[in-house]
Amino acid sequence: MSNTVFNNVMIYDGTSPERFSGSVRVEENRIMAVARNGESTPAGDARVIDGKGATLMPGLTDVHTHLGFGSSVERINPPGHHPAEFASLIEAHCGRVMLDHGFTSGFSGGSMSVQAELAVKQAFDSGLLPGPRLVTSSFERVPGGPMGPMYKFKGCKARECNPAEVAGFVDEMADLGAQAVKFLLNGVSAFDPGTNMGEQFYDEEVLAAGEAAKARGVLLTAHCYTAHSIKLAIRAGFRTLYHLTYADEESYDAIEANRDKLFVGPAPGIVEADLLRAPRFGVMASEEQVAEQEDAVDRVKVMGRELRKRGIRALPGGDYGFPWNPVGRNARDLELFVEWFGYEPHEVLHAATALGGEAMEMGDELGQIREGFLADMLLVDGDPTKDISVIADKDNLKVIMKDGRLHKGG
Ligand SMILES: [Zn+2]
Structure with a gap:
């Protein structure tokens, strides 16, 4: 791996609202020097990239990533259960598309195959295949096992309470090596109309999972x-x-009281996609479901504003991976934070970069342009701190660097 210097760039560092003109030197996979006030860092033996005044910023994090659902902007694959070997190829495809769109980190909101997700993480981390850093996850747990496509949510009252079984699932996933374990505490109206409000687990089971x-x-x-x-x-x-x-109100208060421990993903992208595009795929298509989804859009708009007002660590990540909401559209969430939740562009950039590093449990070395931090960076044509839409067009991403390696440009 060679060293790289970015000269003549406007730096958005992940925390300051304003960009500053300067230069950044990368050695191996870390940022070793950041020069301000239009100065340059020493080039030495490094390859030099002239930014021509473009914005150099940290790579983006998506906090609700589903590489295994299978659909990307390049190819629609209906979700399904596949052997781990094929599931890992699907994840590898979606990971590459995600990285092509500037997302250098993803916190998994649930895999289709834990083994597949662990395998692609290893391939992405080692540089064998292009893809984001990943926090891996279990499959999405519903009572009795994994959720199949068009799963029916019966609600917890339809069965006996079994805390030991639910805790056992956490153990099983930890044994496999998953870093996160996902539970569907409520239903999914998109798969089973009218189940969004249904509780799927008993309180004792959820508390046992916590232990x-x-x-x-x-x-x-x-x-x-x-x-x-x-x-x-x-x-x-x-x-x-x-x-x-x-x-x-009470749940907002609980979130606020725990805001140093919690990350939240309001996932506006899927809410918009369920209303606007899912019906074309025969999902959320009935009059009743469209009405439910219109109501959800209104509620989510209010919710996002409330999270912002209370200073909650809300991050972009909108359930991308469904045919009607494919991987590669991930930056739509950043736009919706601005359009629906009233975020300033620099606020949502902070959420998707510096807070993203924290969500990945790497807050002291990821998500900022700062000496010593990992070199995950984007060179963007335009000023995303003023106009967030520039980030959603991948043609504006002139350089994509992950872990010091150039994935695109340069
Ligand atoms: Zn999800």
């Missing part, structure tokens, strides 16, 4: 819509909460 996760050092993530699920997940020590569509 097991603490003992095994894995992170718990929750698909949760209802105020009850949100409060319960927080009580059980869940680390990342997704969706939150039907949050109430």
